Amino acid sequence: MRLYVILPLCALLTLTEQEHQHGKCACELSNSERAFPHEKLRRAESSASACNSNITPQKTVELESLLQGLEQRLGELHKDVQILEKEDDGELYGVLSLYVIENEMTEIKLLMDKLNSTTLGHQLLTANTSQQLENMKTEMEELEKFDSMQVIKGQQTIRSLTTDLDSCKRELGVLSQLPQGTCPRSRILNVTGPVFFTAGEYPGSYPYGAWGRDPKPEKGKESWYWVVMMTSNNRYSNYVRFYSSLSTLIIGVSVPGNVEIHSSNPATNTIQGPNNVVYGGALYYNCYDRDAVCRFNLTTKSVSTIELHKDTRYNSKANFCHLDECYPYTDLDLATDESGVWVIFTTALDFGNIILSNVEEGDPPVLGKTWQTSLYKQAVTNTFMACGVLYATRYVSEEVEEIFYSFNTVTGKERFSVGIFINKVSPNIQALNYSPVDQMLYAYCDSIMVSYKMFFK
C-alpha cells in the first residue's frame, strides 16, 4: 500500500512539468519548501528502536489508536491522489484538491508528533512498531517531495475534482435512510475493542458528554467527528465541537471548532444531558428544562422542537442508573441507526418502562411511531439502536458492561438474555451510540472517548 502512494506522486510531478513545457502553466516548481521535519522523524525512529517492550495493554491500545489514525490518513491521501490523477484532462490539477492533500499531510505530521510524545512518554514501542515507524519514515520522505509542489496552487481554476471526490466518499461511506425492516444487518454477534480511545482535548475535565460521527454527513464533512461536553454542572452545554478527522481529535486540534447554539448557558435551547447525536447536519438533544427534543440545524443555526408524549419524564426524573446511582439528566437518549434518529425515553403512563419513537425528519420534524417495552429505564445504564433493534446495557463491574437486552421494532420481540460483554476503560458510560457508517459503537466514559467494533450476523 505504501508504494501506491509514492508512485502517483511521482507521476503527478512529471505530468505537471510537461504541462509547464507546453506553456499552459504560469507557475513554477520550487523545491525550497520543507514542510516535513525529516530530521525529527529520524530521531523519532531511533528513539523508537531504543524502546523496551514493557507495555501495558492500555498503552498498546493507545499506540494502536495512533497508528490506526495514521493508517487511515494515509489511506485517504492515497485515494485523493488517485482521484487527482483521474482528473487529468490535459489541463492542470485542481487547486482545491491540492489543498485537501496539503491538509492531509499536515494532519499526518501532527499525528507523527503525537506518536513521538506517546513514545517518549511511555517508552513502550515494540520492534514491530518501530518497523512501522520505519515504513512511515520512507513514506514521509516521499510526501516531502510532493510538498514542494505547493507553489502551483496559484491562480488555477478549481476543477470538478473536489465534487467527484466528495460524491465518491459519500457513496462509499454513507448508508441512505432505509425503511423499517430492510436493514442489511441482523442481530449483533459480538462487540470487540476498545478499538480506539482518547482522553481528548480536555483530559478529565468533562465527565459527561458524547461523541461520534454523523451517519448522514453533509458534503465535505464525511470524515468529521463531533463532541458535545457538558461544560456546566455536568448538565448543560451551549455548543458542539467538531474535528475534521479522527487524527485531529486525537491530537486535540479542533477545526472548524465550536458551533454555538447560544452564547450563554443555560438559555432557551441549551443542550441538557449527554445523550445527543448528530445526524444529517443537525444536532438532536434534550432541550433545556423541557420534555422535548431539539434539532439544531448546524448550517442555519436554527432550532426546531419535537414535542414528545404527554407526561414524558424529564429533568432527571427517569435517568439511566447503575446499582443505586443514577446519571443526572439522562431522561432522554437520542440514537442513530441505519434508518435515522430515535428517541428513547419514558412517561408517567408507562410505569417508568422504556418507550422508543423514531423521529420523522422534515420541517418541522415530528415524532413518528412509538413502541412500548417492558424494560424499566432506571435498571439500565444506557441504550443504543442498531438496525431497528434497541439494545440496553447494564453495569457488571468497573471493567465490564453487558448488552443484556434487545427489542426488535420490526417483530416486536424482546430478549433479556443477549449476553454480549463490553470491556470498559473507565467504570461509567455517560453516552452510547451506534454509527451505521462504520458499524462502530461510540461511548463517552468519564470524559474518555472510546469506540468499539460491532459484528452482526
Ligand SMILES: *[C@@H]1O[C@H](CO)[C@@H](O)[C@H](O)[C@H]1NC(C)=O
Ligand atoms: C519528541 O518529543 C520530545 C519531547 O516532547 C521532543 O523533545 C523531541 O524533539 C521530539 N522528537 C521528534 C522527533 O519530534
Ligand SMILES: *[C@@H]1O[C@H](CO)[C@@H](O)[C@H](O)[C@H]1NC(C)=O
Ligand atoms: C506487526 O504485527 C501485526 C499483527 O499484530 C502483523 O500483522 C504485522 O505484520 C507486524 N509487522 C511487522 C513489521 O512485524
Ligand SMILES: *[C@@H]1O[C@H](CO)[C@@H](O)[C@H](O)[C@H]1NC(C)=O
Ligand atoms: C467475541 O470476541 C471475543 C474477543 O475477540 C472472543 O473472545 C469471543 O469468542 C467472541 N465471541 C463471539 C460470540 O464471537
Ligand SMILES: *[C@@H]1O[C@H](CO)[C@@H](O)[C@H](O)[C@H]1NC(C)=O
Ligand atoms: C438546515 O437548513 C438548511 C437550509 O434551510 C436545509 O437545507 C437543511 O435541510 C436543514 N437541515 C436539517 C437537518 O434540517
